[in-house]
Amino acid sequence: MGQRLDGKGKMKKRTWIYIQPPTAYEISCDICSGHNITWSEFTGCIWCYDCQKDTPGSNSIFDGPIPYEVTKLLGISFDRIDLKTGKRLYMKIKDGKILWEDTPNADDTINNV
Ligand SMILES: [Zn+2]
Numbered sequence: 001m002g003q004r005l006d007g008k009g010k011m012k013k014r015t016w017i018y019i020q021p022p023t024a025y026e027i028s029c030d031i032c033s034g035h036n037i038t039w040s041e042f043t044g045c046i047w048c049y050d051c052q053k054d055t056p057g058s059n060s061i062f063d064g065p066i067p068y069e070v071t072k073l074l075g076i077s078f079d080r081i082d083l084k085t086g087k088r089l090y091m092k093i094k095d096g097k098i099l100w101e102d103t104p105n106a107d108d109t110i111n112n113v
Contacts, residue, residue, distance in 0.1 A: 011042040011054070016080040019088065022046045024076055027060040068093070 017039040018025065028035050029048040037057070040047040046057040061071065071078070078091040080100055089100040 011045070014039070014041055014043050014083060016082050016089065019077055019079045019081055022057060022060075025060045025062060027057040029055060030058045031055055033058070 022028075022037050022039060023035050027037070027046060029037050029046065029051060031048060031051045031053065034048060034050050036049040037046045038049070039045075040054040042054050044056060045054045047054055061076075066078075078098075080089040080091070081087070082089055082102075087102050089102055090104055091098060091100055093099075
């Protein structure tokens with residue numbers, strides 16, 4: 001465990017996962033094209049229940065520039081769960097930079113006006 005079979009070096013363990021399942025971000029299994037997947041314990045990977053493998057997964061919305069306002073309308077959240085604390089980390093955009101904090105985004109209420 002922890003060693004990639006393709007020789008690309010050690011796989012890093014995740015410290016967080018996105019709050020929604022990989023399929024919410026249009027990821028599918030790159031081996032069987034299935035959607036019976038969840039986040040892998042390794043960074044940059046998904047776990048396929050059908051293939052029983054950690055695998056990078058298919059192309060997803062992360063591969064291109066993410067139209068943040070569109071994803072918001074679609075109900076896609078990029079909030080994260082810190083695996084150590086179990087706390088929700090909220091994605092925020094401050095001065096054009098994306099960051100995650102453990103307090104809810106006050107801007108969200110302003111946008112709803
Ligand atoms: Zn698969």
